[in-house]
Amino acid sequence: MNHLPVLPVLLPMFAGAWLAMTTGGGRGSHRLLSLMATLLQIPLAAALIYRAGGGISVYALGNWPPPFGIVLVVDRLAALMLLTTAVLAVAALLYALRGDDEEGKSFHTLFQFQLMGINGAFLTGDLFNLFVCFEILLIASYGLLLHGSDRLRTRAGLSYVVLNITGSALFLIALGIFYGGAGTINMADLAVRIAGVPPPDAPLFGAAGALLWTAFGLKAAAFPLHFWLPRAYAAAAAPAAALFAVMTKVGIYAILRVDTLIFNRGAGVLAMFAHDWLWAAALITITLGAVGALAARNIGALVAYLVLSSVGVLLAAVVLGSREALVAGLYYLIHSTWISGALFLLAGVIARARGPAVAGLLIPGPPLGRPWFLSGLFFAGAVAVAGMPPFSGFLGKALLLAAAGDGPPALGLYTAVLGGGLLILIALSRAGSTLFWRQTETAAPGGTPDPVRLGAAVLLLAAAPILVIGAGPILAYLDGAAGQLLSPAVYIAEVLPHLTAPSGGSP
């Protein structure tokens, strides 16, 4: 048995545990170990992507055969999410190495455990294991959010923690109903059971599904469960906020996985469960994110609202659910993860250069060192995130709008996406002109920006042109990923090879 699929989880686990245990090794060795472990994620994810091109591979932990043991499933989507996370993590870590990791204890340990939770959530094929991975990534994120703590962070942290614990309780209730009703929590097995569920039992599983959507929607920050996001993300340190850019995507990924695998078109009574509600939530999230961006008084909060708006776009793609829409959604997912990460890092650089008095507030501040370079980067990021040509945001949104067809859904989507894009454009131009053009006469206290910090932001921003230039092969890969998502029977047959008729409901 090839052990490659479990490595993205084991590597950060051992690195994190080692970092937690060795306190006397000096900060240099800690930084080196953390950086090596994070860099290694990229070739690992690339190898898994290469492997996923050949089909779905299943890894049974401890060699317990599914559905009794826990399985890790690598399909194209999971491998892609791993690579997206790995690249983002490398950039966030590079930024943190320039001093942010020293502002509090155990930054690198928490960072590695956060990666472990995120990677585990993408790989697992078991709902309870998904819950455990969620908890790992959450408890690490609590620590990262409070890293280098100040009052704002403590306050934002408290509501974030309470909300997420409540969300976990709902997730557990849903798991309990699934296990009590269907006798399994393996996703593939559950899909088989749900497809054959008799109509009288359907409301029970519907309730469990609704609880799952609530728990995942809270993670993804979809309306009306989005209130925690702007405050928490705006308060977090820049590298932590950048890594958090992928956390909302974990929620979206979970919705996408459960929706295409369990509540798919073949799920009988429960097919396309709650899609109307999710559609409305998606459109409102897009609009609220854009309006919030317009109202933001702080550059960190502005970027946090941009993340919120992108969550809405992704949710809309998931609900549309056609092959074209999923391709567009996944493309937009890579784009928005990297670009929002880049903007969080850039916001950190700008706030630092403006000095602690004005920091990220959108008011006139002291002139910046290297204004052309900084403002150029901000402009490129703004163009990419607002969905203007020639960068990746435009391509993602255009693909999604094209996939919406010309029915009633298209009307709402066009209005929300294009109107939201306009509002975001206005918010970003206002923020940019305040930051770079309206200046007070005082000298900049921060000096010229640190080249490594800027480099980390440039690394992620480079994705905007690269995703467009390489769009051909990327879209071809994503098309395969969407194809896998839309044929759940293949997934089920790979996980449960002993089931000859995947559509049957017999236990």
Place this chain on the structure above:
Amino acid sequence: MEALFAIMIGTLTAGGVYLLLRARTFPVIVGLTLVSYAVNLFLFSMGRLQTGVPAVIGQGESYADPLPQALVLTAIVIGFAMTAFALALALRSLGEEGTDHVDGKDAEEGT
């Protein structure tokens, strides 16, 4: 037994949700604890309620489902850690803000 168990879970949940909606951090954390008790009991009951049967197949006439017991153990550990963390955070928030209001604002506009 089922009715008693169900009433128990319902009472715990109702009390927990009521406390969660309070404006002070300590009641909120007690509420979280009650809700997680309710959830753990609920998970546990998903293996069906039985008394005096082993969780091993072949040891007696019937057997209890061991999987929910394993799940609930995991959930208890995680819930306990999370609650402890929330409590520590609430204490720190009290120390930094000087108030135990969940929004960190002053307490005049209600409890």
